[in-house]
Amino acid sequence: MTDSLAMLPLLLEGLRLTLQITVLAAVLALVLAIVAGLARSYAPRPLAWLAATYVEIFRGTSALIQLFWFFFALPLLGVELGAFVTAVLVLGLNSGAYGAEVVRGAIGAVPRGQWEAATSLGYGRLGALRRVVFPQAALAMVPPAGNLAIELLKNTALVSMITLSDLTFRAQILRAETLRTVEIFILVLVLYYLAARFITHGMGRLERHLARGRDHGGLAP
Amino acid sequence: MTFDWAYAAAILPALLEGLVITVQATALGMVVALTLGLAMAVVRQGGPRWLGWSVGQFIEFVRSTPLLIQLYFLFYVLPEIGVALSPLATGILALGVHYAAYCAEVYRAGINGVSRGQWEAAASLGFSPWQTWRRVVLPQALPPVIPALGNYLVAMFKDTPLLSAITVMEVLQVAKITGAESFRYLEPLTLVGVMFLALSLAAAQLIRGLERRFGRLGRAA
Numbered sequence: 318m319t320d321s322l323a324m325l326p327l328l329l330e331g332l333r334l335t336l337q338i339t340v341l342a343a344v345l346a347l348v349l350a351i352v353a354g355l356a357r358s359y360a361p362r363p364l365a366w367l368a369a370t371y372v373e374i375f376r377g378t379s380a381l382i383q384l385f386w387f388f389f390a391l392p393l394l395g396v397e398l399g400a401f402v403t404a405v406l407v408l409g410l411n412s413g414a415y416g417a418e419v420v421r422g423a424i425g426a427v428p429r430g431q432w433e434a435a436t437s438l439g440y441g442r443l444g445a446l447r448r449v450v451f452p453q454a455a456l457a458m459v460p461p462a463g464n465l466a467i468e469l470l471k472n473t474a475l476v477s478m479i480t481l482s483d484l485t486f487r488a489q490i491l492r493a494e495t496l497r498t499v500e501i502f503i504l505v506l507v508l509y510y511l512a513a514r515f516i517t518h519g520m521g522r523l524e525r526h527l528a529r530g531r532d533h534g535g536l537a538p
Numbered sequence: 539m540t541f542d543w544a545y546a547a548a549i550l551p552a553l554l555e556g557l558v559i560t561v562q563a564t565a566l567g568m569v570v571a572l573t574l575g576l577a578m579a580v581v582r583q584g585g586p587r588w589l590g591w592s593v594g595q596f597i598e599f600v601r602s603t604p605l606l607i608q609l610y611f612l613f614y615v616l617p618e619i620g621v622a623l624s625p626l627a628t629g630i631l632a633l634g635v636h637y638a639a640y641c642a643e644v645y646r647a648g649i650n651g652v653s654r655g656q657w658e659a660a661a662s663l664g665f666s667p668w669q670t671w672r673r674v675v676l677p678q679a680l681p682p683v684i685p686a687l688g689n690y691l692v693a694m695f696k697d698t699p700l701l702s703a704i705t706v707m708e709v710l711q712v713a714k715i716t717g718a719e720s721f722r723y724l725e726p727l728t729l730v731g732v733m734f735l736a737l738s739l740a741a742a743q744l745i746r747g748l749e750r751r752f753g754r755l756g757r758a759a
Contacts, residue, residue: 373735374735377735377738377739378731378734378735378738379696379698379699379734380696381699381700381702381710382710382727382731383731385710385713385714385727386727386728386731389714389717389723390717390723390727390728393539393722393724394724467601467602471602471603471604471605472604473604474605474607475606475700477606485604485606485607485610488607488610489610492610498615499615499618502607502610502611502614502615505607506603506608506611509602509603509604510602513602513603
């Protein structure tokens with residue numbers, strides 16, 4: 318038992334990298350999700366088409382394949398990004414594609430009457446979106462965004478396969494050195510579980526914050 | 539470096555052989571996920587309270603931790619406790635258990651969609667709990683969740699490349715080995731991406747058909 322506690326600092330060091338990648342990729346994903354989600358519904362044809370292609374490609378292939386492609390194949394085309402940048406970029410692009418669908422769905426679910434009311438009050442299209450529609454849709458985006466954040470956290474385990482020494486990578490190293498498989502992996506599973514709980518908790522708070530001053534949550538009638 | 543079509547054509551047969559393994563693993567993994575998931579959903583709802591609670595915690599834990607770690611865990615721990623499975627079988631088991639947790643939640647939504655009156659009516663007709671589940675509840679609960687289960691089939695398909703981490707010769711592993719031999723990763727990895735994209739898009743089309751047939755979960759029946 319004391320020995321397994323001695324392994325903890327090494328694993329926590331790995332957890333730090335895991336969380337770093339999760340946070341940076343989440344920020345990238347958030348921006349991409351909003352841009353691509355809006356572009357798909359409201360941008361001029363070529364841009365909407367570009368957004369749709371991005372979403373379909375990153376949702377249609379698997380995160381690990383994308384990671385390998387950017388890490389092994391892209392340098393052959395002359396673009397060398399390094400493992401850390403590749404990890405953040407690919408995981409961000411991957412989550413962003415799923416997030417774009419969340420954004421599109423939530424905005425599409427805001428009743429037409431809200432657009433019409435905003436227009437009749439003199440809002441332009443962009444103003445109505447920014448001031449009336451998006452704030453309502455944002456609340457409905459939070460629960461699915463929380464699920465995506467947990468999927469992202471879990472996906473960061475894949476970066477261990479492109480040489481980054483995240484939590485999963487360190488677990489592998491420790492296992493090879495000590496052969497105490499069960500303890501190490503249970504410890505690692507618990508660390509991931511706690512990180513996921515933390516995300517769930519944070520998203521719950523965000524949802525309550527956004528719901529303040531409303532009669533009902535989300536888009537429920 | 540540009541895309542070498544002749545080389546791509548030369549490695550295509552080997553990749554397709556790998557794709558067969560990928561599809562097999564997905565199909566068998568889904569069989570495990572569907573049956574184990576259903577068992578967990580029924581126990582959670584109809585079993586003794588302590589058991590239902592434990593199953594609920596297990597589902598939560600599996601869903602919050604990375605599949606890759608679960609895969610390593612089974613791969614290293616099963617032999618230690620005397621269970622000798624091939625890497626492919628271990629991979630199928632890991633995929634099955636991981637997605638069973640997701641499927642259980644889907645089933646649960648379906649089961650909750652069956653009104654209380656159905657249970658009471660069955661009880662008043664003298665049905666045993668087993669008969670009620672089999673003859674009354676599940677026949678109503680299952681059809682509406684078929685499209686949602688289809689989405690998890692696609693998600694699992696996109697996760698099978700992870701089996702390459704435990705040496706299963708599925709399509710990504712074949713691509714990596716091919717790439718390492720020739721120092722050309724561009725063609726194998728791009729081909730694998732295209733294969734996944736094609737199959738995922740086809741499956742998405744199929745699921746849209748299922749949604750038209752069975753309705754989407756949550757929409758009033």
